[in-house]
Amino acid sequence: MHDPPVTERREVVEEMHGEEIRDPYRWLEDDNEGVHEWVERQNEYADRVLGSDARDQLAPRLETRAAVPEYGVVTPRERGYFQTIEAADEDHAKLCVRSDLDAAPTVLADPNEWPDGESLDWYTPSPDGSLVAYGRAEGGEEQYDVTVLDAETGETVEVLRDCGRAGPEGFAWSDENFYYVTSGSADEGTQLEKQIRYHELDAGESRAVDDPVLTDDVGEHVWPSLGYTDDTLVVAFHAGWTHSDVYRWESDGPAPADGELVRLVADTDASFRPNVADGTVYMLTDYEAPRSRVVACDATATETDPDDLAELVPESDETLTYLVVAGDSLVVQSQRDARSSLxxxxxxxxxxxxxxxxxxxxxxxxxxxxxxxxxxxxxxxxxxxxxxxxxxxxxxxxxxxxxxxxxPESDLDLVVEQRFFESADGTEVPAFVVHRDGVERDGDNPTVLYGYGGFRINLTPSYDRFRVPFLEDGGVYVQANLRGGAEYGEDWHRQGMRENKQNVFDDFYAVAEGLVDADYTRPERLAAMGRSNGGLLVGAAVTQRPDLFGAASCGVPLLDMLRFHEFLLGESWTVEYGSPEDPEAFEYLRAYSPYNNVEERAYPAVYFETAAGDTRVHPGHARKMTARMQAANTGEEPILLRTRTETGHGVGKPTSMTVSEQLDRWAFLYDQLDVSET
Structure with missing residues (x-):
């Protein structure tokens, strides 16, 4: 029997849409000394439980697999090829450039030489490759300073401080100057306040592209993406993951003087993802095409009817997911049953x-x-x-x-099979089932079921070097393609969002039950795993179907779905989940909100993970859920919480921290699923 720390109840009762909501652990949403002390006690408890023989045996195996090189995708430009490269003995990837593909790389920026906790999370070279901008953040907080380098000399041209959630999609070069999207800060609660700015390198100054369309026409909770071609700035305002408004900046020149944003594509309820080149806007859209197609128009067009856009690549039975322009060609990525083609x-x-x-x-x-x-x-x-x-x-x-x-770090001979499982409403849900050759379906294999199910995120085949020991030791890894993603287009996404969110959970249970029925495993040796929105999935699984799982790994999760919109980026996710302020949305959010559905009963073992520097999902979700489950659990399995500092939602982690995280996670699963090293 594990004895977790006792958490004080400080009852808060409020009425929402006529229902009395009790929240005894709301005080854990704060950031004060009392909460810090509580977090420290929980970390100490996690240390005691996780300090097992399994952890000692796994440590050298994971450390060895961490000591390998990592290569980012190459970005080609006229003056060079840019790439991030992490050597086997380094903690961070370096930003490099080479004059041609056979040349040795030159290091432009090396985060390994920066103060601990700082990372280089993204970069974007200028059109000819003479300059490159990159985002530098501290503690994984995704609050960036933007540095511009001369790509030939490596010298710093300029540094823009405190740009908030700046990123490559919100960055567009205009010759040697650029437009960029900046936001407020997480500390001040202003991350959703965004502004498009134009920066002149020679003058060393930025000017706002001020236009009422930024808030009045498209709403304040949108995320702009930028493109630039032939003196025209193209802006797509993405309201969640289902709707985009595409505009262009109309002025006498590239600088934001006496201009305005003019709608490029007439308003319609669809998503448009622009990519611009040579005066043309190429767009991936689901307008009249749930699996998406490619259309185009002139960058100087105005209020183009979507029906009048030139169709270049029609919808097919594959789902189009991304496109780039390469010279006189388009390279289009698509997926069939979650597998990629180009x-x-x-x-x-x-x-x-x-x-x-x-x-x-x-x-x-x-x-x-x-x-x-x-x-x-x-x-x-x-x-x-x-x-x-x-x-x-x-x-x-x-x-x-x-x-x-x-x-590969192992000569393991893997069997990869895609199976389909029937969900509660009859929908066929695919999942990849992965195990070493020779594993028998005897109903007793340790199995990890991973899922996400939201925000049009597709779960595709993935290599995870830290997963290899589990597979070597006879484990079965299963990756489910739940509704809420876009593996089968926008219809698949919409069937798993807002009032349809329960479909995602039911899909997950269908895969879990199917694995048991097919004699891969049994509930006591089956673990649920997910992170972020996938953490919400795991939270729902352990509160709705605790009988189906022997353990659960729940990372950086959303769990209080009646208050998620109050913190950090939460308000922007109401497009995907619905808002608790809406009476109709409240009903279905209340029905599945994991935190609000904890009851006194025996629960499977749960390992919660969160980060003090998470600027996306507030760590209060995991804290409150841990406290409530520890108090309500009548069984003997542990409910653990690990809180890490100097990191955030997942971006910019040094390899050494990743090893520590993976070691805790897999040690927990080895203990709870009774995995033996072979």
Whole structure:
């Protein structure tokens, strides 16, 4: 029997839409000395429980697998090829450039030489590659300073301080100057306050692109993405993950003087993701195409009817997910049953060919790049049994060459199978089932079921070096493609959002029950795993179906769905979840909100993880849920919480911290699922 720290109840009772809501642990939402002391006691308790033989045995195996090189995707430009590279003995990836693909890389920025806790999280080179901008943050907080470098000399050209949640999608070069999106700070609770600015490097100053459309027309809870072509700034305002408004900046020149934002595409309830080049706006859209298609218009157009946009790549039975411009071509990424393919078209939409990829390959959304000025593109791909590799392709010759790759850390012979499971409403839900060759379906294999189910995030084949020991030791890893993602297009997404969110949970249970029925495992040896929105999934699983799981790993989660909109980026997620302020949304949020559905009973073992510096999901979710479950649990299994400092939601972690996190996570699972080292 584990004895967790006792948490004081400080009852808060409020009425929401006629219902009395009790919140005895609201005080854990604060950031004060009392909360810090409580967090320290919980960390000490987690240390005691996790300090097992399994952890000692796993430590050298995970540390060895951490000591390998990591390669980011290459971004091609006229003056060089940019890439992040992390050596086997380093904690952070360096930003590098090489003059050609065969040349040795030159280091432009090395976070390993910066103060502890600082990271380089993104970069974007100028159109010709003479300059490169990157985002530097502290403690994984995603609050950036933006540094501009001369890519030839490595010298710092300029540093813009305190740009908030700046990032590559909100950055657009205009010759040697640039536009960028800046936000308020997490500390001041102003992350959702955004502004588009124009920065002149020679003058060393930024000016706001002030226009009432930023708040009055498109609403304040949107995220702008930027593109620039032929003296025209193109802005897409994304309201959540289902709707976009596309505008252009109309003025006499590139600087924001005496201009205004003019709607480029007429308003319609659809998503548009622009990519601009040579005066044309290419857009991936789900307008009249749930699995998406590619359309285009002139960058100087005004209020173009969506029906009048030129269709370049029509909708098909594959789901289009991303596109880049490469010289006179478009490289389009698509997915069939969560597996990636890459197709090349000319700019008029004529099909030129396919990129040869191995079976069960995934190319991430941020892992495809192109040079609009040259017939070159690059991608980073991976499979369940092959570590990520980086390749360079040419649209003119069709040739593809691997640039960077490392050998697998194990000679494990894996079996990868995609199975389909029937959900509560009859929907067929796919899942990848991965295990070593020779594992028998005897109903007793330790199994980890991973899911997400939201925000159009697709779960595709992935290589995880820290997962390998579990597979070596006879474990079964299952990755479920739940509704809420976009594996089968926007319809699949909408079937798992707002009032349909319960479908996501039911899909998860269907896969879990199917694994038991197929004799892969039994509930006592089955663990649920998820992070962020996937942490919400795990929280729902242990409160709705505690009988179905023997353990649960729940990272940086949303758990109090009646108050999520009160903190950090939460208000922007009401598009996906609905708002607790809305009486209709309150009903379904209240029905599944994990924190509000904890009751006195025996629960499976749960390992919660959160981060003090998380600027997306407030750590109060995990704190409150831990306290409530510890108090209500009548069983003997532990409810643990690990809180880490000097890190955030997941970006910018040094490798040493990643090893520590993975070690705790897998030690917990080994103990609870009774996994033995082979």
């Amino acid at each position: 197709s090349v078209y000319d700019r008029d939409g004529d099909h030129r060919g396919e990129v040869d990829l191995p079976e069960d390959t995934a190319v991430g959304r941020g892992d495809l790049t192109g040079d609009p000025e040259a017939p070159e593109f690059c991608f980073r791909a991976q499979t369940f049994d092959r570590p990520p590799w980086v390749a360079h392709g040419r649209t003119d010759t069709g040739e593809t060459t691997t640039i960077s790759e490392r050998d």
